Every structure is written in C-alpha cells, then in structure tokens.
Amino acid sequence: MHWTSWQEFLTMRGYGLYVWGSFGACAAGMILEPLLLNQRWRSLQSRLPHEKDDV
Amino acid sequence: MMKPRHKRLVLIVAAVAVLGVAVMLVLNAFRSNLVFFYTPTQIVKGEAPKDHAFRIGGLVKAGSLRRKDIVAHFIVTDTVNETAVSYTGILPDLFKEGRGVVAEGKLENGQFTATEVLAKHDENYMPPEAKAAVDQAQRAAKTLQR
Amino acid sequence: MSNSVINWFKYASPSSFYPLAGRLIPYFSLAAVLLMALGLWLGLFVAPTDAQQSEGYRIIFVHVPASWMSMFIYCVMAFWSALGLAFNTRLSGMMTAALAPTGALFAFLSLWTGALWGKPMWGAWWVWDARLTSQLILFFLYLGFIALQSAIDDPRRADRAGALLALVGVVNVPIIYFSVQWWNTLHQGASVSLTKAPSMAHIMLLGMLIMALGFWAYTIAMALKRVRCIILERELTSEWIKRNALD
Numbered sequence: 001m002h003w004t005s006w007q008e009f010l011t012m013r014g015y016g017l018y019v020w021g022s023f024g025a026c027a028a029g030m031i032l033e034p035l036l037l038n039q040r041w042r043s044l045q046s047r048l049p050h051e052k053d054d055v
Numbered sequence: 056m057m058k059p060r061h062k063r064l065v066l067i068v069a070a071v072a073v074l075g076v077a078v079m080l081v082l083n084a085f086r087s088n089l090v091f092f093y094t095p096t097q098i099v100k101g102e103a104p105k106d107h108a109f110r111i112g113g114l115v116k117a118g119s120l121r122r123k124d125i126v127a128h129f130i131v132t133d134t135v136n137e138t139a140v141s142y143t144g145i146l147p148d149l150f151k152e153g154r155g156v157v158a159e160g161k162l163e164n165g166q167f168t169a170t171e172v173l174a175k176h177d178e179n180y181m182p183p184e185a186k187a188a189v190d191q192a193q194r195a196a197k198t199l200q201r
Numbered sequence: 202m203s204n205s206v207i208n209w210f211k212y213a214s215p216s217s218f219y220p221l222a223g224r225l226i227p228y229f230s231l232a233a234v235l236l237m238a239l240g241l242w243l244g245l246f247v248a249p250t251d252a253q254q255s256e257g258y259r260i261i262f263v264h265v266p267a268s269w270m271s272m273f274i275y276c277v278m279a280f281w282s283a284l285g286l287a288f289n290t291r292l293s294g295m296m297t298a299a300l301a302p303t304g305a306l307f308a309f310l311s312l313w314t315g316a317l318w319g320k321p322m323w324g325a326w327w328v329w330d331a332r333l334t335s336q337l338i339l340f341f342l343y344l345g346f347i348a349l350q351s352a353i354d355d356p357r358r359a360d361r362a363g364a365l366l367a368l369v370g371v372v373n374v375p376i377i378y379f380s381v382q383w384w385n386t387l388h389q390g391a392s393v394s395l396t397k398a399p400s401m402a403h404i405m406l407l408g409m410l411i412m413a414l415g416f417w418a419y420t421i422a423m424a425l426k427r428v429r430c431i432i433l434e435r436e437l438t439s440e441w442i443k444r445n446a447l448d
Contacts, residue, residue: 002249013250015257018321022260022314023241026267029306030419037426044433059354066352070345077341080334091330091385112385147324149253157387173323176253178392180261180401186252 092157095136103162111138111167112157112175120152131156131167138162142169149174213290215432222425229422236415243408251405260318261405265393266413268311270420271339272374274304278346279371282364292428294360295435297367298350299428303420305343311336323387331380332388335373342370356435 003009012019092112093103103109111131119130127142129152140158150156155175160168181189244262251258278297285293315333316326327333346366353359381390393399399406 003246009245012256012259015255015259015321018257018317019259021317022263025313026263026310029310033303033306033423034426037423037430040430041426044430047437048433066348070348070352073341073345073348077338077345080338080341091328091387094385147322148257149322150324154253171325173325173328173387175387176322176389178389178400179253180251180258180392180405182249182402183252185402 094133095131095138096133098138098162099136105162108159108161108170110157110159111140111162111169112155113138115150115152115154115156117152127172129156131158138167139165140167140169142172144172146172147174149176213292215292215295215436218292219429219432222429226422226425226429229418229425233415233418233422236411236418240408240412240415243404243411248405248408249402254322257318257321260314262409262412264311264314264318265409266416267307267314268336269413270416271304271308271311271336271343272377274300274307274420275339275342275367275371275374278304278367282367285360286364286368291357291360294356294364295428295431296424297360297363299424299431300420301343301346301350301363302427303423305340305347307416307420308336308340308343312340325387328387330386330388331384332377332386335377335380338373339370339377342366342373346370 010016010020092110094113095111097103098111103111113131113133116130116132116137119128121128125143127146129140129142131138131140140160142158142160150172151174155177157173157175158167158169159171159173162168240262244259248259248262250256278300281293281297281300284290285297312333315336319328320326346363349366350359350363353362380386381388392401393406393409401409
C-alpha cells in the first residue's frame with residue numbers, strides 16, 4: 001500500500017475534491033438506483049392480487 | 056393532479072425538446088467544433104481562420120517556456136512547424152514543456168495571443184519509476200542514433 | 202421443430218423469463234458487490250500513483266467503466282430493439298425499457314466524472330470537442346428514449362417507437378468510440394483497445410477491468426430486477442400471475 005497517512009489518502013495529494021467527487025457521485029447513483037427499484041418492486045407487490053400461500 | 060392526456064402532452068413536448076437540443080448540438084458540433092484545434096502546419100498552410108479566434112494544438116517545445124510576471128511565452132510545435140504563443144493567466148497542472156497543449160486565441164503577425172490554455176495529456180498511465188525508466192531508455196536510444 | 206428451438210423460445214416469453222430473472226438476480230448482485238469492492242481496493246490502495254497526473258488519475262477507475270457501460274448498454278438496447286421489431290416478441294421491448302435508466306445513469310456518471318477529471322488536468326470542466334459532445338448526445342438519447350416510452354400509453358406501441366429511436370441512435374456509439382481518431386480532440390486516445398497493447402501499468406489496468414466487470418454485473422442485476430417490475434406492471438391482470446401469484 002502506498003499511502004503514508006490517512007490524511008494523504010483523503011486529500012489525494014490535492015486532488016481530493018475531484019477524486020471523491022467522482023467516486024461519491026458513482027456511489028450515490030449506484031446505491032440510489034437499487035433502492036428506488038426496490039421501492040417500485042414493493043409497491044407492485046402490494047398491488048398484486050394476494051394469495052397468501054406462496055410468499 | 057394532471058389528466059393522463061395532459062401528462063402525455065407534456066412528456067411528448069419534453070421528448071421533442073430533448074431531441075431538438077440533441078440535433079442542435081450535433082449540427083453545432085459539425086459546423087465548427089469537429090475541428091477542435093489547428094496544428095502549426097495547418098496554420099502555415101493557411102487553413103486556420105484568419106479573422107476570428109480559433110484553437111491551436113501541439114506540443115510545448117522543450118526549453119521554450121519563458122515567464123514575465125504573469126505572462127507566459129512558449130512555442131507550440133507539431134515537430135514540423137512552430138507558432139509562438141503568449142498567455143496571461145494561470146496554466147493548468149499538466150502544462151509542461153514537451154507535453155500536449157491546446158490554446159484558444161487569435162493569431163496576429165505570426166504571434167498567437169491565447170485567452171485560454173488547456174493541457175492535452177496522452178493515454179499513457181504508469182507509475183513514476185516506470186516513467187523514469189521509459190524516459191531513460193528513450194534518451195539512450197537517441198544518443199545511440201547520433 | 203427441434204427441441205432446442207422450443208427451449209430457446211420458452212424463455213422469450215415474459216411468464217417464463219420472470220422466474221428465471223428472479224433466480225439470477227442474487228448471483229449478479231453478489232458478483233457486482235464483490236467485484237466492485239475488489240476493484241475499489243485495487244484502484245484506491247494498491248495501484249501506484251501516475252507519473253503525469255499524480256493521484257488525480259484515479260478517477261479512471263470509475264470514469265472508464267461508466268463510459269464503457271453507457272455505450273455498451275445502448276448497443277444491447279439496439280440489439281433487443283432489432284429483435285423486437287423483427288420477431289415481435291414482447292420480452293425484447295421490456296428488456297430495452299429495463300436497460301435504459303441504468304444506461305442513462307452511466308452516461309451521466311461518465312460526463313460528471315469526466316468534468317471532475319478535466320478541470321484539474323486540462324484546465325476546463327467542459328469543452329465542445331467531438332468526444333465530449335457525442336457522449337452528451339448519448340445521454341440525451343437515453344433521456345429521449347425514456348421520455349418517449351413514458352409518453353405512449355399502449356406498451357406495444359411504446360416499445361416500437363422506443364425501438365426505432367434506439368436503432369437510429371445507435372449510430373452515435375461508433376462516433377463516440379472513434380471520435381478521438383477521426384478528429385482533433387482534447388480528449389486523449391484510447392488506453393485500452395483491441396488493436397494495440399494497453400498503454401497502462403498492469404495493476405492499474407487490472408483494477409479498471411475488474412471495476413468494469415463489477416459495473417457489468419450491476420447492470421445485469423438492475424436490468425433483471427427492472428424487467429421483473431415491468432412484467433408485473435404490464436401483465437398485472439394476465440392469467441399466469443393470478444395463478445402463480447408471487448414467488
């Protein structure tokens with residue numbers, strides 16, 4: 001591992017804003033999408049004609 | 056709440072607007088921006104616009120960078136022809152002699168006055184040690200040629 | 202008809218694809234999480250610094266996979282669209298619609314991370330060069346596709362209209378890919394291509410490829426999950442759902 005301190009890792013030697021801005025946006029998008037999909041899925045389940053037996 | 060028909064209308068208008076913007080961007084790109092920059096050779100041949108601003112691209116000639124206060128003078132070369140460039144302002148991080156550069160501005164009497172300087176980097180990614188080894192190998196190859 | 206043809210068409214019907222997709226989702230989700238964790242670890246902790254761009258180059262580990270996926274997903278959408286127009290299968294329209302939002306997300310992330318990379322390295326968030334402009338058009342094509350589909354109530358007609366847009370728009374993908382060769386662009390050429398050895402240190406390349414595989418698995422998981430939603434929404438009244446309810 002080539003980082004000498006957490007400080008250096010977090011600031012990315014001056015590129016922290018750009019690097020974390022990129023990784024952060026990707027993380028946000030790729031966490032939000034499955035959450036929204038799950039919500040859509042659950043709301044669909046509640047609209048289905050329920051037959052309790054095989055859930 | 057909007058009626059479904061109104062909602063549909065809004066969506067169709069939005070779709071048309073989005074596609075319109077896309078087509079406009081394409082046309083705009085094809086009109087002037089497909090040639091993002093001109094090389095010094097194209098300038099010598101007279102292919103670059105003479106009456107309005109354009110971009111020049113090439114390598115910053117090694118040893119050509121001089122700074123007077125905040126004015127930077129350097130030479131852009133495509134290894135065949137050269138153009139002298141002056142620029143007032145802060146140069147980007149990757150601006151270095153021997154590296155790629157794209158500058159926007161106007162050409163007057165062979166002197167290019169830039170209003171914006173962008174660094175153009177290459178597609179090579181390697182750690183500093185590897186870079187040093189490559190540079191050394193290239194220098195060795197050059198000395199052998201002489 | 203031979204047996205294999207029947208089996209192939211079996212999964213082209215939404216009612217039999219629905220449970221298959223449900224079984225596959227956990228595997229692709231797990232693969233996505235593991236591959237991305239490995240890719241992030243390689244990209245952020247193992248890969249060395251870059252000689253030219255210092256630590257700023259690490260954006261490559263999300264920028265390139267997102268850009269690749271945004272182009273690839275559009276090609277897959279065009280493939281399903283062609284299939285749908287040719288054979289009039291219901292599933293292909295559903296698959297096309299299921300892929301579009303994820304493709305739009307990746308196209309946006311490609312532009313966003315590119316802007317954050319361009320500012321410190323080139324000196325500009327955005328330039329109108331051929332590569333960046335054609336990628337922006339790809340993003341608008343995704344938005345246009347989604348808007349067009351949601352504007353038409355009848356699903357079959359929405360599918361056909363979307364398929365046409367996907368097929369027309371796919372010409373933009375090779376334009377994006379070759380833009381850096383065809384025109385003078387500020388964007389550099391490809392570091393990884395089929396025609397030459399990659400111009401990247403091995404560990405950097407490995408981290409990037411593993412991230413790309415992770416994005417791939419993520420896309421498949423999302424598309425399968427969304428296609429299940431679409432199947433339910435469209436066939437809420439159809440017989441087989443009433444029979445089987447949920448699984």
